[in-house]
Structure formats: C-alpha cells, structure tokens
Amino acid sequence: MENKIKVHIADDHKILIDGIEAVLSVEDDMEIVGHSLNGAEVIQWFKSKTNKADVLIMDINMPEKDGIAVLKAFKKGRKKFPCPIIILSSYDYIKLIREVLKLGASGYLAKKCAGDNIVEAIRRVAAGDQYFSPTINEKIVQSFSGLKNASEKPLEGMLISALTDREKQVLKFICQEYNSKEIAEQLCLSPNTVETHRKNLLKKLQVKSSIGLALFAAQHKII
Amino acid sequence: MENKIKVHIADDHKILIDGIEAVLSVEDDMEIVGHSLNGAEVIQWFKSKTNKADVLIMDINMPEKDGIAVLKAFKKGRKKFPCPIIILSSYDYIKLIREVLKLGASGYLAKKCAGDNIVEAIRRVAAGDQYFSPTINEKIVQSFSGLKNASEKPLEGMLISALTDREKQVLKFICQEYNSKEIAEQLCLSPNTVETHRKNLLKKLQVKSSIGLALFAAQHKII
DNA sequence: AAAAACATCACTGAATTCAGTGATACGTTT
DNA sequence: AAACGTATCACTGAATTCAGTGATGTTTTT
Numbered sequence: 479m480e481n482k483i484k485v486h487i488a489d490d491h492k493i494l495i496d497g498i499e500a501v502l503s504v505e506d507d508m509e510i511v512g513h514s515l516n517g518a519e520v521i522q523w524f525k526s527k528t529n530k531a532d533v534l535i536m537d538i539n540m541p542e543k544d545g546i547a548v549l550k551a552f553k554k555g556r557k558k559f560p561c562p563i564i565i566l567s568s569y570d571y572i573k574l575i576r577e578v579l580k581l582g583a584s585g586y587l588a589k590k591c592a593g594d595n596i597v598e599a600i601r602r603v604a605a606g607d608q609y610f611s612p613t614i615n616e617k618i619v620q621s622f623s624g625l626k627n628a629s630e631k632p633l634e635g636m637l638i639s640a641l642t643d644r645e646k647q648v649l650k651f652i653c654q655e656y657n658s659k660e661i662a663e664q665l666c667l668s669p670n671t672v673e674t675h676r677k678n679l680l681k682k683l684q685v686k687s688s689i690g691l692a693l694f695a696a697q698h699k700i701i
Numbered sequence: 702m703e704n705k706i707k708v709h710i711a712d713d714h715k716i717l718i719d720g721i722e723a724v725l726s727v728e729d730d731m732e733i734v735g736h737s738l739n740g741a742e743v744i745q746w747f748k749s750k751t752n753k754a755d756v757l758i759m760d761i762n763m764p765e766k767d768g769i770a771v772l773k774a775f776k777k778g779r780k781k782f783p784c785p786i787i788i789l790s791s792y793d794y795i796k797l798i799r800e801v802l803k804l805g806a807s808g809y810l811a812k813k814c815a816g817d818n819i820v821e822a823i824r825r826v827a828a829g830d831q832y833f834s835p836t837i838n839e840k841i842v843q844s845f846s847g848l849k850n851a852s853e854k855p856l857e858g859m860l861i862s863a864l865t866d867r868e869k870q871v872l873k874f875i876c877q878e879y880n881s882k883e884i885a886e887q888l889c890l891s892p893n894t895v896e897t898h899r900k901n902l903l904k905k906l907q908v909k910s911s912i913g914l915a916l917f918a919a920q921h922k923i924i
Numbered sequence: 925a926a927a928a929a930c931a932t933c934a935c936t937g938a939a940t941t942c943a944g945t946g947a948t949a950c951g952t953t954t
Numbered sequence: 955a956a957a958c959g960t961a962t963c964a965c966t967g968a969a970t971t972c973a974g975t976g977a978t979g980t981t982t983t984t
Contacts, residue, residue, distance in 0.1 A: 493816060497716070497717060501720055880940065
C-alpha cells in the first residue's frame with residue numbers, strides 16, 4: 479500500500495512503545511515513523527521539518543514535559559497542530575478528558591483498552607474524526623447526560639494542569655523534603671513566597687498538609 | 702517447536718498485555734497461555750489445576766491485589782511457587798527491588814526497558830536463572846558496591862517488613878493526614894507514644910519528615 | 925480595555941513536628 | 955539469665971508549618 483498512515487508514539491515506557499509497534503506491524507495501512515520517551519522529545523521531533531507523522535499517540539504522564547504541556551506547547555505555537563493527537567492514559571477522570579479535548583486532542587484511549595481500539599483509533603483520527611475507547615466514551619456520555627457518578631471528582635477534581643508551573647516546581651521540592659526556607663534558596667525566592675505557594679497548593683488540592691501534597695504528587699507521578 | 706515456554710501476563714493495562722503478546726508472537730519458543738488484569742485474577746488462574754504456565758510476568762500496581770500481595774500469597778500458601786515470576790514495574794526503587802526478590806521473584810524489568818529484554822528475560826528465567834533489565838541491574842550493582850552514597854548503610858535495608866505492626870499502623874494514619882493527637886485518639890494511645898513511633902519511623906526509613914514517610918508508603922503501596 | 929490569573933513579598937499567632945533523652949514493662953532469643 | 959526488640963509514656967526547646975490577611979506588579983484571557 480502506498481499511503482500508509484504514519485504514526486508517532488510517545489510514552490516513557492519503552493516496553494509499551496515496543497508493544498504497540500508490534501500490534502501495529504500486522505496492519506498494512508499504518509506504520510510507526512518515530513517515537514519519544516518524554517514530552518521534550520516529542521516537541522523536538524515535530525520541530526524537525528524532515529519528520530512528519532499523520533497521527534501522534536501520546537501518554538500524559540511523562541518526564542521532562544508531560545502530555546498536557548506538549549498539547550499546550552503545540553497550541554501556543556499559534557500554528558496548526560502538526561497532526562491529530564490521541565491521548566493514551568491510565569487516567570479516566572472526566573475533567574482530565576475534557577481538558578485535553580479543550581487543548582485540541584482528537585482522541586482519548588484508556589490504557590486498559592484493548593489493542594484493537596488503538597488500531598481503530600488511528601484510522602478514525604487519521605480520517606479526521608474523533609475517537610474514544612469504549613470506557614472513555616461511556617464516561618463522556620454519562621457526564622453529558624448528567625448521570626455523573628463517582629468519577630466527576632477525582633481528588634476533588636483537581637488536576638495537575640490546574641497547578642501553575644511555579645506551584646508544580648515548589649511541589650517537587652516539597653516532595654524532596656525541602657522545607658520552605660530551603661526551597662526559597664533553591665528558587666531564589668523569599669521564604670514567604672514559597673509559603674504562599676504552599677498554601678495555595680493546599681487549597682487547590684484540598685488536602686490538610688504537605689503530606690497530602692506529596693501523596694497527590696506521587697499518585698499523579700509528577701515527582 | 703514442541704516445548705514452548707508458556708507465559709502468563711498480569712497487568713491492569715490491557716493495551717500493554719496486547720502489546721507484549723504481539724512482541725512475543727514473533728518468537729517461536731514461547732507463547733502466552735493466559736493473562737490477568739489484577740492480582741486476584743492471577744491467584745484465581747493459578748489455582749485452577751488445568752492452567753499452567755512456565756513464567757509469570759506481573760506488574761506491581763494492580764487493583765484488587767497488587768503484585769506484592771500476590772507474591773506473598775504464593776509464598777504463604779504453598780512452599781513452592783507455581784512458576785518463576787518476573788516483576789514488570791515502572792518503579793525502580795532499590796528497596797522495592799530487594800523486597801520483591803526477598804519475596805521470591807526471579808526477575809525484575811523496568812517498564813522503560815525495551816521489548817527485547819522481555820524476551821530475553823523469559824528465556825533466562827524459564828531456564829532457572831534470574832534476569833534484570835539493564836537499568837535495574839545497574840541499580841543493584843550500584844547499591845551492592847555502595848557506590849551510590851551512604852544510603853545503603855546505617856540502618857539501611859529498611860523495608861516494609863522491617864517496620865513493626867504498630868509502626869505500620871501509625872504510618873497509615875499519617876498518610877491519611879491525621880496528626881499525632883488524632884492518631885492517638887484513633888488508637889487509644891498517648892500522643893507521646895505516637896510521636897515516638899513517628900520518630901522511630903523517621904529513623905528506620907531514613908527520611909527527614911513525614912512527607913518522606915508518606916512517599917515511602919505510597920511507593921510501597923502500604924496505604 | 926477590563927477582568928482574571930499568576931507571581932511576588934510581608935506579618936502575626938497558633939498548631940505541629942522534630943530532636944534528644946530517659947523510663948517502664950513485656951515478650952523472645954540466645 | 956542476659957540481651958534484644960517492641961510498646962508504652964513523658965519532658966523540653968527549637969524549627970516548621972498552617973491559617974488568615976493584605977499588597978503590588980505582570981501576564982493572559984475575555
């Protein structure tokens with residue numbers, strides 16, 4: 479076949495990339511033309527004029543820059559997206575899904591979905607449609623129809639992306655057990671400022687103490 | 702080939718199972734004979750006398766029962782494991798690695814390792830050897846040779862199992878953001894006693910603050 | 925252009941944690 | 955029997971966090 483769909487995969491788990499590559503290899507209308515292990519690599523790859531892809535499948539949790547940051551970066555560049563983007567995540571929080579759609583994603587796959595879904599998703603998205611894996615689609619419909627049950631508020635609905643860059647930065651230091659004074663030194667700030675950020679984090683994430691902050695960070699792998 | 706290595710895969714991400722299955726399908730000396738999406742399924746599957754596998758590849762983070770719990774269950778019930786077990790995890794903490802090895806695992810793969818490693822791991826482990834993916838092996842050697850830093854000496858080797866029941870109990874409450882006074886009420890103890898447990902936890906786990914305790918607990922899934 | 929969000933800094937006072945020490949009692953293990 | 959680990963409780967003082975408020979300037983969004 480001549481016009482194969484060119485796919486780029488981004489995930490920090492190489493084993494998953496290899497796995498998806500193996501899954502796609504039996505399909506004769508698509509091929510993997512590149513992969514990235516973190517968000518920075520994704521942006522770098524698409525910057526290169528010689529590299530092109532028709533579909534980008536991207537995890538949200540990645541080091542360096544996460545999937546949200548990549549979406550924002552692409553959106554900010556003012557230009558059009560390099561290609562349709564499918565988010566592949568283990569999270570299925572409705573707010574997160576809404577967020578990435580707002581940021582321009584064309585599809586959303588839960589990691590617990592089957593390999594078939596990914597093939598289908600690539601074809602549909604490459605054709606200009608949107609695609610959501612079954613469980614995700616269910617969530618969206620539920621939420622739309624007001625049937626939202628438990629999943630509307632994961633940790634009270636606060637997402638990583640609801641935190642500012644500075645707050646995330648401070649949070650990382652908190653998780654390294656630095657106290658406010660030490661963090662202030664690291665970031666060249668006043669300890670008072672760090673304390674303010676810390677308090678804002680407590681409010682946003684609705685936790686009682688820095689322990690809650692650390693656990694949130696751990697659960698969302700932003701540390 | 703007659704004697705294919707029979708593999709069972711356990712991971713809560715179906716897409717990863719499908720991926721690994723695709724990777725293994727091109728190897729003619731192994732085959733996947735089953736898979737599980739959580740720890741309970743693993744135990745269930747191996748309970749059935751009709752099901753047999755030569756190697757179990759298992760994630761640590763799974764709902765219902767996690768990988769650690771499965772290892773413990775196998776160790777507890779029978780004397781012999783149903784088969785060699787390879788842990789597949791995104792965590793590469795040295796303490797966690799040591800813990801699963803203590804619990805009888807035969808191999809450890811980081812999820813960021815390549816697909817080739819998994820094939821190699823299966824062959825080696827099926828032959829009765831141990832196998833660790835490159836980055837993991839590095840960590841083990843580093844730790845063994847003490848090159849890392851002093852973190853492997855003083856009261857090191859501190860694992861979940863090194864904590865007393867009471868300490869674990871207190872730790873759980875700490876992770877729920879209770880303060881010492883509240884924990885004392887819950888456990889009908891003096892706040893002073895709780896403080897002592899807290900301080901002993903800090904020493905044993907060699908962390909600076911309760912944040913470190915919470916992160917340890919999160920990483921070791923004891924919360 | 926106005927409004928909202930972000931980042932910065934300051935002050936106070938109460939609550940909590942952390943470090944260091946020491947003590948009693950009970951059960952294993954050696 | 956002695957040593958060890960565990961569980962319990964107490965006291966002090968310094969360090970740190972947390973809550974509440976307020977302020978200024980910049981950037982982004984609407």
